[in-house]
Amino acid sequence: MTLPSLAFRNALLRNKTRAILTLLAVAALVLAFVFLRTVVSAFFEGPANAHSDRLAVRNRISLVVPLPLADFDKIKAVPGVTSVTYSNWFGGVYIEPRNFFAQFAVDPASYFDVYNDVQIDPAELATFKTDRTGCLLGEKLAPKYGFKKGDTIKLKGAIYPGDWSFKVDGIFKSTDPFMDQSMLFQWKYLDSAQAADRQGYVGTYSVTVADASRGPEVAKAIDTVFASSAYETRTESEKTFILGFINGSSAIIGALETVSFVLLVIMLLILGNTLSMALRERTNELAVLRTLGYRPGQLMSLALQEGVWLSLIGGVLGALVSPPIVKGFAINTQGFINGELVWRWVGPALGIALTMGILASLWPAYRASKIDIVQALRRIE
Amino acid sequence: MTVSMLAVAPKSSTPIVRVQQVRKNYGTGEHAVTVLDGIDLTVDQGAFEALMGPSGSGKTTLLNLIAGIDRPTSGKVEVAGTELSGLSEGQLADWRSRHIGFVFQFYNLLPVLTAAENVEMPLLLTKLPSAERRKRVETALTIVGLKDRMDHTPRQLSGGQEQRVAIARAIVSDPSILVADEPTGDLDRKSGEEILGLLQTLNEQFGKTILMVTHDPHAADRAKIIRRLDKGVLVQSAEGGKA
Numbered sequence: 001m002t003l004p005s006l007a008f009r010n011a012l013l014r015n016k017t018r019a020i021l022t023l024l025a026v027a028a029l030v031l032a033f034v035f036l037r038t039v040v041s042a043f044f045e046g047p048a049n050a051h052s053d054r055l056a057v058r059n060r061i062s063l064v065v066p067l068p069l070a071d072f073d074k075i076k077a078v079p080g081v082t083s084v085t086y087s088n089w090f091g092g093v094y095i096e097p098r099n100f101f102a103q104f105a106v107d108p109a110s111y112f113d114v115y116n117d118v119q120i121d122p123a124e125l126a127t128f129k130t131d132r133t134g135c136l137l138g139e140k141l142a143p144k145y146g147f148k149k150g151d152t153i154k155l156k157g158a159i160y161p162g163d164w165s166f167k168v169d170g171i172f173k174s175t176d177p178f179m180d181q182s183m184l185f186q187w188k189y190l191d192s193a194q195a196a197d198r199q200g201y202v203g204t205y206s207v208t209v210a211d212a213s214r215g216p217e218v219a220k221a222i223d224t225v226f227a228s229s230a231y232e233t234r235t236e237s238e239k240t241f242i243l244g245f246i247n248g249s250s251a252i253i254g255a256l257e258t259v260s261f262v263l264l265v266i267m268l269l270i271l272g273n274t275l276s277m278a279l280r281e282r283t284n285e286l287a288v289l290r291t292l293g294y295r296p297g298q299l300m301s302l303a304l305q306e307g308v309w310l311s312l313i314g315g316v317l318g319a320l321v322s323p324p325i326v327k328g329f330a331i332n333t334q335g336f337i338n339g340e341l342v343w344r345w346v347g348p349a350l351g352i353a354l355t356m357g358i359l360a361s362l363w364p365a366y367r368a369s370k371i372d373i374v375q376a377l378r379r380i381e
Numbered sequence: 382m383t384v385s386m387l388a389v390a391p392k393s394s395t396p397i398v399r400v401q402q403v404r405k406n407y408g409t410g411e412h413a414v415t416v417l418d419g420i421d422l423t424v425d426q427g428a429f430e431a432l433m434g435p436s437g438s439g440k441t442t443l444l445n446l447i448a449g450i451d452r453p454t455s456g457k458v459e460v461a462g463t464e465l466s467g468l469s470e471g472q473l474a475d476w477r478s479r480h481i482g483f484v485f486q487f488y489n490l491l492p493v494l495t496a497a498e499n500v501e502m503p504l505l506l507t508k509l510p511s512a513e514r515r516k517r518v519e520t521a522l523t524i525v526g527l528k529d530r531m532d533h534t535p536r537q538l539s540g541g542q543e544q545r546v547a548i549a550r551a552i553v554s555d556p557s558i559l560v561a562d563e564p565t566g567d568l569d570r571k572s573g574e575e576i577l578g579l580l581q582t583l584n585e586q587f588g589k590t591i592l593m594v595t596h597d598p599h600a601a602d603r604a605k606i607i608r609r610l611d612k613g614v615l616v617q618s619a620e621g622g623k624a
Contacts, residue, residue, distance in 0.1 A: 001498045003505060009493040288489040291450055292503045292550075293478020295471050373450045377485070 003298070007305030012313075014278060019310070022274045026314025027321065029267045030349045034322040035329070036260040037345040042330075042337040043246050043253055049176040053212040054114065055219050056241035057205035060232035063244075066201035067231050074225055075205055080218040082210050085110035086202035088190060092155030092164060094145070101141050102182040103155065105190040114206045117175040124149070124170025128186075135166035135185040139173045144181070153183075160190060177338050206238075264356060267311075271360035275307050279368045286368050287376030296369035303365030304358060311357020315350045322346055397558060397590050398424035398447055403456030405442050405613075416442045418613035420456070424558075429584040429591045431604035431621065438610040440594045441562055447592060448481050448560045449473050461557040478506045482551030484561035488543040490535040496522065496546045497531040503554045521549035525579060541572025548579060552589070559583065561593040565600050577603045 012019045057075060059065040069086070076084045090103035108129040112118055120136065128134045137147055147153060147168055155164045166185050174180050191199050209218045219235035226233045236244075246253065279286070286299055294302075323342050330339030400422040406413045416439045424430055424447075432440040445451035446458050449465050458465045461480045468476060490499045497518050504514040522528050525545040535543055544564060551559055561580065565573035581603050583589040593604060601607045604621040 001494070001501045001505065006491070006494065013493045284489060285491060288483075288485070288491075289502070290474065291448070291477065291481075291483045293474050293476075293481075293506050295474045297471075298506075374445055377450075 003302055004305055007302050008309050010278070010282070010302075011306040011309040014282075018274060018278070022270060022310055023314040023317060025270050026267060026311055026353060027317035029263050029270075030315050030318025030353050031322050031325060033260050033263045033352070034318070034342060034345045034349045035326050036256050036263070037349075038326050038330075038339075038342045039337060040253055040256050040260070041341045041344055043249060045177060045338060045341065049178070050237070050239035050242055051117075051208075052237070052239070053208050053210075053215065054238040055207040055209060055215060055222070055235050056238055057207060057222055057233050057235045058203075058241070060223075060234045063204070066203060067205065067233065069200045069202055071205065071226065071231065071233075072202075075207060075222055078218060078221050078225060080209050080211065080214055080221065081207050083110065083113040083208045084205055085114040086187065086205045087111070088187065088203040089159070090155075090157070090185075090190065091159040092157050094153065094155055099145070101144075102178070104182060104184050105187040106184050107187045111184070114208050115174070115179075118172050118179065119174070120170055120172040124172075128169040128184075131167065131169050132186055132189050133165060133167055134169035135183055136170050136172050137168060138180040138182045139171050140177070140180040141183060142168075142171050160193070162193065177340075204241075207235075264352060267353065267356045268360045271307055271311055271357055272364065274310065275303065275361050275364040276367075278306065279303055279364045283371060283376045286371050287373045290371065290373045291377070299371075300365045300369035303368045304361045307357040307361025307365070308354065309357075311353045311360070312350075315353030315357075318353065319346045319350045322349070395426050396423045397426040397428075397461055398422065398592070399457070399459040400443070400447065401457040401459075403443075403446060403453045403458060405439070405446065405451070406454045416613050417446075417453070420613070420615055422608070422615060424590065424592060426590055427584070427588045428606060429581070429604045429621075430593070430606045430608060431601035432592065432594045432608050432610060433596070433598070433601050434610035437612075439613040440610050443610065444560050444562055444592060444594050447558075448483055449477050450483075475506075478503060478554065480557040482554070482556040482559040484544070484547055484551050484559065484564045486563035486566040488535070488540070488547045488567075490543055490546055490550075492535050495532045495534055496527060496538065496549075499535070499546055500549045500553050502550060507554070517553055518549075521553040522546070524552065524583075525549045539572070540568050541575055544568060544572070544576050545579065548576070548583075552583065558590040558592065561591065563595055564593060565595070565597060573597075573600065 057067070059067050066088075072084055072086060075081060085107050087107070088105040090105055092103050093099070094101070112120075112125070124136070128136055135153065142148070149168050149170060151168045153166045153168065155166070157164055166183070172184075187202070207218075207222070209215050215237055219237070222235040223233050289299060290296075323346060326342040327339035330337040330342075400420050403417055403420040404415065405417040406415050408414055420443060422443070432443060434440045442451065446453055447460055449460065449468075452466065463476060463480075465473065465476070491502070494502070500518045500521050501514055504517060509517070519528060519531070522531055525548050527542060527545050527549065530538060530542060535546070538546065548564075559580070564580070565576050568576060577600055580591055580593065584591050591604075593600070595601050602621050607619050607621050608615055609617040
């Protein structure tokens with residue numbers, strides 16, 4: 001017999017219904033916490049994967065207003081710029097809108113100089129460069145829909161109306177999980193299908209700089225080149241550019257973050273309430289232990305251990321069920337949320353549950369240690 | 382009965398308990414209630430004494446003071462050579478674990494533990510290795526006649542058996558003195574007799590000093606000395622009937 005084993009039995013065997021409900025509540029809260037934090041992490045995954053030596057150049061008015069292709073050479077001529085490429089967000093629909101994945105119209109000649117983290121078989125790349133209707137798929141996108149090299153993918157254009165067909169020329173791998181679930185195709189294919197007055201425009205330019213620490217300086221230089229022109233630019237780091245998308249969702253992210261912290265408070269209250277009730281019911285036993293010679297600190301430790309057991313077991317339950325549930329949800333978001341991010345939060349959630357268990361036990365444990373033995377024994381009789 | 386765990390205390394006229402001019406008040410000012418009013422008491426080592434008296438006479442309060450779970454308003458309580466008023470809460474707890482074995486009216490066993498584990502509880506405060514603790518627990522349960530019920534939980538025991546487990550818990554650390562507050566108060570006559578017989582054995586064969594609070598004159602008769610309290614004052618001391 002040891003005191004931790006007594007605490008374990010007190011926590012779980014005294015009132016089994018209450019113990020099971022408390023454990024399930026802690027497990028559910030851990031699951032909800034992990035779920036929300038994973039979703040919030042997914043928002044910030046892009047900025048986290050951003051390259052510090054990359055800049056994004058877009059129209060100063062709005063992202064939806066294009067820039068002329070003619071700016072390409074002017075940007076490349078800015079001191080500090082090492083490579084430039086351009087792309088357009090396509091926004092096509094594969095069969096139905098719920099099958100979301102990103103599609104970019106890119107310039108094959110320059111794209112892989114800027115996005116040099118993209119790995120692809122040279123033969124497949126060579127084919128893509130010469131195939132006007134060809135496309136490349138991220139390695140996680142292809143298996144999701146069963147696409148194989150040589151297949152034809154049909155998309156319905158939303159921003160660029162019409163039915164579009166692409167032949168899969170190859171599969172690429174990227175260090176950016178978002179890109180691994182994206183599709184690249186020839187910018188020229190998109191451009192040539194536009195009306196004559198809408199040809200020659202790109203969505204954004206992506207730029208690499210020789211010295212990442214001089215990025216802001218180069219960005220300013222690029223914007224200066226186009227100042228007072230018909231197409232003024234806003235150049236920012238890749239990270240800031242992606243954060244710009246997130247800012248549009250800041251209210252939602254803020255709400256998710258707030259709710260995730262409210263969950264912790266609820267966990268604190270549930271554990272605190274359970275322990276307070278359990279210890280109050282056992283006041284006489286605590287008095288008996290004091291009579292046997294247990295010190296106040298030992299009673300406090302015993303009560304704290306009860307809280308630790310409840311939060312630990314509930315936390316482990318929650319941690320065990322979180323990955324499959326969150327990953328299942330992530331699959332249903334069609335890649336919008338990277339399910340693997342759940343692993344970032346399983347460990348911290350367990351640690352947080354444990355901390356909540358200790359915090360929630362502090363006051364009931366302190367009160368248990370301060371009982372008046374005589375009064376408590378009198379209560380029995 | 383030969384049991385190595387319990388040191389057989391020599392019977393002597395050396396006092397193990399000295400209570401001098403002890404007063405105990407509850408509340409303050411106009412609402413103060415005097416429960417003990419200038420008690421002087423000496424209990425010799427190896428004695429078996431019963432404290433009797435009507436409800437509210439202060440007998441349980443006196444027992445609590447001697448057991449070190451309450452403190453007097455004034456006066457001195459010295460037990461097993463230690464003056465208790467000078468001890469801190471922690472020191473008093475340590476002292477209790479070494480010198481006091483407490484038997485309650487309602488047994489107060491922990492329901493989630495087996496009989497053996499309940500008896501082991503006081504030993505967790507010592508540095509005894511697990512095997513030694515187990516040995517002592519077995520010995521204590523053998524003394525109270527419940528070796529075959531070691532793995533039973535309190536719910537699986539009768540009231541008399543529960544009280545015997547409580548007595549085993551009280552003696553397992555070989556305390557200087559056993560204090561029992563109405564140990565037969567919740568038992569039927571037969572079980573009560575068994576418990577009183579057990580206390581008598583502990584006193585006579587192992588020389589354990591026993592102080593017992595009881596309402597029951599029949600139970601008090603098992604003690605060697607019967608002391609009566611009334612309104613916080615010791616009013617009579619007499620020899621017990623069968624002692």
